[in-house]
Amino acid sequence: MNTKIRKSVLLYILFFIPFFKPVGLSVYAGINSIYLVWKLASLCVGIFIILNESNGMFITYKRDTWFRGLFLFFIIYFVNCFSVSRDLVTILSNILVILELITILSITKSKSKRKNMADALNFIFSILLFLQIVSVFYIKAGHVVFEYIENDYTYLLGTDNYSAFATIPMLGAILFFEYKRKSLFSRVKKVFLCLGLCASYVYTGAVTAAIMSVVTVLAYIITKYNKFLLKFFTIKKVAVFCVLVLFLIMAFDIQNHMLWLLRLVGKSAKATTLNSRTIIWEKAFNIIKENIIFGIGELSAEQVEGYALYGMGHAHNLILDLLLKSGIVGTISYLFFYLGFLSKYFRKALKSSGFILVITLIGYFVLSMMDDYPFMPYIYCCLGLLWGSVKNEE
Numbered sequence: 001m002n003t004k005i006r007k008s009v010l011l012y013i014l015f016f017i018p019f020f021k022p023v024g025l026s027v028y029a030g031i032n033s034i035y036l037v038w039k040l041a042s043l044c045v046g047i048f049i050i051l052n053e054s055n056g057m058f059i060t061y062k063r064d065t066w067f068r069g070l071f072l073f074f075i076i077y078f079v080n081c082f083s084v085s086r087d088l089v090t091i092l093s094n095i096l097v098i099l100e101l102i103t104i105l106s107i108t109k110s111k112s113k114r115k116n117m118a119d120a121l122n123f124i125f126s127i128l129l130f131l132q133i134v135s136v137f138y139i140k141a142g143h144v145v146f147e148y149i150e151n152d153y154t155y156l157l158g159t160d161n162y163s164a165f166a167t168i169p170m171l172g173a174i175l176f177f178e179y180k181r182k183s184l185f186s187r188v189k190k191v192f193l194c195l196g197l198c199a200s201y202v203y204t205g206a207v208t209a210a211i212m213s214v215v216t217v218l219a220y221i222i223t224k225y226n227k228f229l230l231k232f233f234t235i236k237k238v239a240v241f242c243v244l245v246l247f248l249i250m251a252f253d254i255q256n257h258m259l260w261l262l263r264l265v266g267k268s269a270k271a272t273t274l275n276s277r278t279i280i281w282e283k284a285f286n287i288i289k290e291n292i293i294f295g296i297g298e299l300s301a302e303q304v305e306g307y308a309l310y311g312m313g314h315a316h317n318l319i320l321d322l323l324l325k326s327g328i329v330g331t332i333s334y335l336f337f338y339l340g341f342l343s344k345y346f347r348k349a350l351k352s353s354g355f356i357l358v359i360t361l362i363g364y365f366v367l368s369m370m371d372d373y374p375f376m377p378y379i380y381c382c383l384g385l386l387w388g389s390v391k392n393e394e
Helices: 002-020 023-029 029-052 054-063 068-084 088-107 111-140 162-178 184-204 206-224 228-232 235-252 259-264 272-292 301-305 318-350 356-365 380-391
Strands: none
Touching: 002 029, 002 111, 023 162, 029 054, 029 088, 068 088, 068 318, 088 111, 088 301, 088 380, 111 162, 111 184, 111 380, 162 184, 162 206, 162 356, 184 206, 206 228, 206 259, 206 356, 228 318, 235 272, 235 318, 235 356, 272 318, 318 356, 318 380, 356 380
């Protein structure tokens, strides 16, 4: 029986691995090719898994109308990219990975299958997070392992703040999996990964990632013993606050009236990450105004090289990037999906270990106000896990 379970977990590990290729490995062409074929195979297997659970999928999608918002966002985004011939294969594969992950993790009702998937993801995420932490200290010491970037470092899961969009969701998922486990190994593992992740971002000086990782870990600890924090900081309140701050920064340069706070973290007025981003935000807003209803999809290589967004390929803010990619219609659709989901299952999640994933999703949303990568699969794993747990709570 135990052998059978171990084999099932191994099969799920093989299924999930290609969806989470570490960015650092992209520099190696041979590994890229292996992952590409492996990913295609997993996508095909995923279709069969979903078809096998098709009844559960139908019931899930029928009751949870907010999920249609994600579909509409993807449709608008893909049509925009298709009309200007962007990298459609990569875009479509990213969309399919996200949809498969959410669907498989949420509709599977069998306890044994859900446990096997959880154990597989726990294993993959634990290994990746451990190696990411090790890679930070090793590469920062002067060893070039992955792509060389002048005045920057590429770690296993990417550069400083970029990697946080993988590590924070993975940490949240691991803490969710390990919540009811009381073994010494589990406790040591949780402490090491929490402290290691925070220390790695503090060590590299990645201000946004460091602040969010520390705040998120503290929120886990506090909320474990008392839920008052989450009852006050609901996703709707957090979202309204983030949009308000974005408006105040763009309209009134509020950050320049808070230089005393910025200097506390060693940043001068001209060198703040925030002030650098406002330049990108202003340029993004100018493009958005010309395509306000449905957006433009992705910037072309010519636009990026022509400094349409100050040399960046995205808006460095979730709201502005959604507007850029899909306009008002797509942005409302995506927020209806993300905020609607959390709002609907908020109270139920607080009564279980799902509160850990709620914290992760809220923290990720705040992190996305300073940078954004809406097609990274890690956070959608948290969405699928939370969705599945609250619908199949024992």
